[in-house]
Amino acid sequence: MKAKVFVTLKNGVLDPQGKAAHGSLERAGYSFIKDIRIGKVIEIELDDMDRTEAEDRLAEICEKLLANTVMENYRVEIDG
Amino acid sequence: MKAKVFVTLKNGVLDPQGKAAHGSLERAGYSFIKDIRIGKVIEIELDDMDRTEAEDRLAEICEKLLANTVMENYRVEIDG
Numbered sequence: 001m002k003a004k005v006f007v008t009l010k011n012g013v014l015d016p017q018g019k020a021a022h023g024s025l026e027r028a029g030y031s032f033i034k035d036i037r038i039g040k041v042i043e044i045e046l047d048d049m050d051r052t053e054a055e056d057r058l059a060e061i062c063e064k065l066l067a068n069t070v071m072e073n074y075r076v077e078i079d080g
Numbered sequence: 081m082k083a084k085v086f087v088t089l090k091n092g093v094l095d096p097q098g099k100a101a102h103g104s105l106e107r108a109g110y111s112f113i114k115d116i117r118i119g120k121v122i123e124i125e126l127d128d129m130d131r132t133e134a135e136d137r138l139a140e141i142c143e144k145l146l147a148n149t150v151m152e153n154y155r156v157e158i159d160g
Contacts, residue, residue, distance in 0.1 A: 006121055030137075032126050032127040032137065033124060034127065036122060036123070036124050039121045042118050042119075044113060045113075045115040046114055049112070057110075065108065
């Protein structure tokens with residue numbers, strides 16, 4: 001089965017990468033952009049299991065390894 | 081209005097970051113993970129406009145700046 005995990009910076013945490021992209025777009029004349037924040041999307045292929053169990057197990061690995069919960073939020077989405 | 085852009089590596093392009101995360105998880109005993117690929121999710125706040133126009137403009141900045149279309153795919157999703 002497949003799942004996606006979205007890891008994004010919490011509000012208030014500075015995002016230099018997003019700021020750089022925003023600056024480049026402004027300099028290139030794309031003034032309709034107000035703000036950009038850049039996070040990660042982690043596409044995971046895992047053994048087939050119960051949907052709830054998959055959500056629990058993925059939340060566990062997010063807490064332990066995939067996200068830095070001091071600065072980042074995460075959201076698990078099971079495909080299909 | 082808000083939009084999200086998902087930038088992911090094309091099939092066949094090596095993903096050292098994903099491989100490292102997968103390796104760490106395996107060493108930590110999480111053997112139910114078969115594969116991990118890591119991409120970017122770009123959260124964009126932009127001026128209000130027609131939905132189709134927003135999609136076109138965002139596709140343009142993806143092609144020009146946000147994605148490297150040689151190695152990466154992108155997908156634009158307008159929120160709401």
